[in-house]
Amino acid sequence: MISQKARYALRALxxxxxxxxxxxxxxxxxxxxxxxKFLEQILLDLKHNGIVASRRGRLGGYGLLMPPDQIxxxxxxxxxxxxxxxxxCLSRIAYRRCTDCKTEANCEIRRVFARVAEAVxxxxxxxxxxxxxxxxxxxxxxxxxxxxxxxxxxxxxA
Amino acid sequence: MISQKARYALRALxxxxxxxxxxxxxxxxxxxxxxxKFLEQILLDLKHNGIVASRRGRLGGYGLLMPPDQIxxxxxxxxxxxxxxxxxCLSRIAYRRCTDCKTEANCEIRRVFARVAEAVxxxxxxxxxxxxxxxxxxxxxxxxxxxxxxxxxxxxxA
DNA sequence: TAAAACACTACTTATTAGATAGAGTTTTGG
DNA sequence: CCAAAACTCTATCTAATAAGTAGTGTTTTA
Numbered sequence: 001m002i003s004q005k006a007r008y009a010l011r012a013l014x015x016x017x018x019x020x021x022x023x024x025x026x027x028x029x030x031x032x033x034x035x036x037k038f039l040e041q042i043l044l045d046l047k048h049n050g051i052v053a054s055r056r057g058r059l060g061g062y063g064l065l066m067p068p069d070q071i072x073x074x075x076x077x078x079x080x081x082x083x084x085x086x087x088x089c090l091s092r093i094a095y096r097r098c099t100d101c102k103t104e105a106n107c108e109i110r111r112v113f114a115r116v117a118e119a120v121x122x123x124x125x126x127x128x129x130x131x132x133x134x135x136x137x138x139x140x141x142x143x144x145x146x147x148x149x150x151x152x153x154x155x156x157x158a
Numbered sequence: 159m160i161s162q163k164a165r166y167a168l169r170a171l172x173x174x175x176x177x178x179x180x181x182x183x184x185x186x187x188x189x190x191x192x193x194x195k196f197l198e199q200i201l202l203d204l205k206h207n208g209i210v211a212s213r214r215g216r217l218g219g220y221g222l223l224m225p226p227d228q229i230x231x232x233x234x235x236x237x238x239x240x241x242x243x244x245x246x247c248l249s250r251i252a253y254r255r256c257t258d259c260k261t262e263a264n265c266e267i268r269r270v271f272a273r274v275a276e277a278v279x280x281x282x283x284x285x286x287x288x289x290x291x292x293x294x295x296x297x298x299x300x301x302x303x304x305x306x307x308x309x310x311x312x313x314x315x316a
Numbered sequence: 317t318a319a320a321a322c323a324c325t326a327c328t329t330a331t332t333a334g335a336t337a338g339a340g341t342t343t344t345g346g
Numbered sequence: 347c348c349a350a351a352a353c354t355c356t357a358t359c360t361a362a363t364a365a366g367t368a369g370t371g372t373t374t375t376a
Contacts, residue, residue: 002244002271004334007256010267024352033258038335044354057343060352073270086160098165100191108290109168112231112281113160119277123270132266162365182321196366202323215374218321 006080008034009042013051013064013071013129022055022063022156042080049079053156063156069130077124084124086113164238166192167200171209171222171229171287180213180221180314200238207237211314221314227288235282242282244271 011032016023025043029036043062046052053065064071077084078093088096089110101107169190174181183201187194201220204210211223222229235242236251246254247268259265 001241001246003332007245007267014266026352035335037337040353041335041355047354054353055343056341056351056353058345058351060343062353083159087165088159108172109165112285112290115285116278116281119281120274123274123277127270127273132270161363184321193366195368198322199324199366205323212322213374214320214322214372216320216376218374220322 002077003081005038005042006077008032008039009046009076009080010073010129010132012039012043013046013068013076014133016052016062016064017068017129017133022061024061028062045079046076051076051079055156061156065156067130068133069128071129072125073127073129073132074121074124076129084120085117086120087117090114090117160235161239163196163200164235166190166197167204167234167238168231168287168290170197170201171204171226171234172291174210174220174222175226175287175291180219182219186220203237204234209234209237213314219314223314225288226291227286229287230283231285231287231290232279232282234287242278243275244278245275248272248275 029039083091085091089098241249243249
């Protein structure tokens with residue numbers, strides 16, 4: 001099971017992608033029904049990991065640091081939940097040998113779960129936020145809408 | 159990540175399959191380096207779920223209730239760890255609606271993880287203990303060895 | 317009939333999930 | 347220039363879960 005936190009993170013990123021503009025924490029929190037202070041931490045974490053950028057002060061807010069079709073589910077999950085692998089000894093970002101199994105190469109359990117891990121990565125590392133919402137970025141059809149919003153948009157800071 | 163408990167369960171079942179005979183808890187615990195009292199609980203749980211059978215008293219022990227090629231990883235994991243699905247709303251054994259998402263049918267996150275769930279089940283529900291150890295049961299080649307052991311073997315109780 | 321083995325239930329302890337709280341730092345409208 | 351608005355950071359809290367321990371009860375058989 002993925003954590004609630006990871007789901008919040010994904011929902012926030014989807015919201016930001018749809019908005020096609022920066023949004024304030026409070027705005028995302030209300031729209032997505034996410035506890036505001038919890039969302040703050042999540043966004044901060046995503047910022048520290050180069051997914052989003054922010055701006056402080058009165059016209060502050062968060063925005064994507066890259067187009068939605070470059071943000072994979074796998075990357076977000078690894079930031080928020082840690083390893084995606086079903087066993088520590090199969091993790092790429094946090095490999096840890098299993099203390100008990102003698103020789104990793106012929107561990108029956110590892111062999112089976114290696115196939116699970118591969119299947120999971122096959123989906124998570126190939127599916128982006130853009131795939132999830134069903135379009136790329138920037139929205140080509142929304143050119144006029146974008147132009148209108150650009151007046152109000154302010155540069156964000158990584 | 160799957161739990162340590164699930165790994166112990168799988169290892170115990172692999173040991174029982176290899177032994178091709180009933181084993182005492184203490185025997186499995188020592189061989190597999192599993193805390194004995196913890197293993198007791200696990201085996202009891204597997205017994206309550208029809209995977210293994212036991213016999214009490216002096217010549218007691220545990221044995222498989224079905225051939226290893228009929229015990230899938232998925233079944234064991236669901237008994238020991240609960241749902242295999244990445245989201246409650248994708249679980250077959252413990253479905254729970256996500257409180258927050260309005261309409262399940264067009265939840266972007268659910269759509270993506272449905273593909274993950276399918277991929278995971280594809281491996282876990284098709285892979286058996288026999289697959290993991292690389293042979294079926296009973297061992298056709300071990301006919302004489304089996305006959306020898308049959309003298310000592312005692313019927314187990316489901 | 318007592319020792320050996322499983323059966324059951326309750327407890328413990330450490331970690332994690334899911335928040336909440338609050339003080340600090342930037343930014344900007346007036 | 348300053349106060350309100352918004353992000354930043356760190357600490358704390360509570361409930362649940364993971365992983366294991368403990369102890370008493372029940373069954374079997376040498």
